Amino acid sequence: MLTAHKIKILQSLDQKKFRQKYNLFLVEGNKTIKEIPASPYKIREVFSLNPAELHFETAVAAEISAAELKKISFLQHPKDSVAVCELREEKLQENTGIQLILDGIQDPGNLGTLIRLADWFGIAQIICSEDTVDFYNPKVIQASMGSFVRVNIVYQNLENFLQKTKNPVIGTDMEGSNFYQFAFPDRFNLVLGNEGNGIRPEIEKLLTDKITIPRFGKSKATESLNVSMAGGIILGQIFKEK
Template sequence: MLTAHKIKIFQSLDKRKFRQKYNLFLVEGNKTIKEIPTSKFKIQEVFSVDPSALTLDAKASEISAAELKKISFLQNPKDSVAVCEILENIELPQTGVQLVLDGIQDPGNLGTIIRLADWFGISQIICSEDTADFYNPKVIQASMGSFLRVNIVYTDLELYLKKSTFDIIGTDMQGEDLYSYQFPEKFNLVLGNEGNGMRDTTEKFLTNRITIPRFGKSQSTESLNVAMSAGIILGQIFGKK
């Protein structure tokens, strides 16, 4: 049952401190909600305007479109909202290419990068402690369900990179041409902050640098969006495999 107290709690989950307080986050849309049971995430409750459209072990409570709008973070709410439990931050062994995010701030960028990782079969992303919160509703929406299949770890990047036994590759305007560079089988690909790039404390651990060459003659475009850069680089990496 969707009570006034629950509505107040769910509405507060757009802020990190309340997600941490209640250990909860929201997932919206039948398509993604149907995938949750096959993932590591646990559903606490489901609210739907049409519960019959969902086939879940967790029973969905029927609510009105007006009630859905009250608990949705979307301008045009979808059909259902699932209340899920936040997972413990656990690092898994590195199995191949791994993304390392240094201070990515935009939730949309993080969600898109998670989606790219899922598309290219990357199982884990390591994030600096100040990277956008993975459970932010905008991140969850932008990932389009890919958050269910990619492990996200927040940690002290300097300590993490210091102990890494694999190559650490980052982007640099003076780096080697992406299209001629020979990537190793296992490595960390570092992506820096949208405005400032990677920090000096991260850059000092790079073992190699690559750059995406500019083919256009216009100089008005100074740089590429970080998620766009990730897509170009990953396409080249896996296109060679």
């Protein structure tokens, strides 16, 4: 039942401190919600305009009105349903191929897009710095378009993590080698830096190689590429060679 108290709790889940307090986050839209039972995440409750469209063994969808859906949705134009899900325990997996290392990504849309890219290219794990935006942020979940259920995302002290890794650490840098001519190994860490500042110095010194996307246009007005755009270009080239 969607009581006033429950509405208040669900509305508070747009903030990290309340997601951690209640150990909950929201997923919106039937398409993504239907993928959750086959993932490591557990659904606590579902609220829907049409519960008959959703069938789960562990949760029963409760019918709500469009007005109620608008109260608990974080979207400007709410979709059909909202699922209340439990946060899961982070587990660092062994790197068996390529993994993304994100250093201080702050924009939820960028993180969501990078999660979606990882899913598209079959990258199983993303390692985020501790100051990277929380991937349970509603905007990240929405931008990932359901890919968060298929990519393992963990937060680590990157300096400590990269000092221990046995795999090459390749990072983006304006002064790096032309990545179109770079021979990527089969197993490595790809570091992408903060939207405004790039990779921080203490992480940059741990890079084994630096790469850059060369500029072919003559205009100098575009100083750099969006980090998720750059990530997509690099991953496309890497997997073109495979």
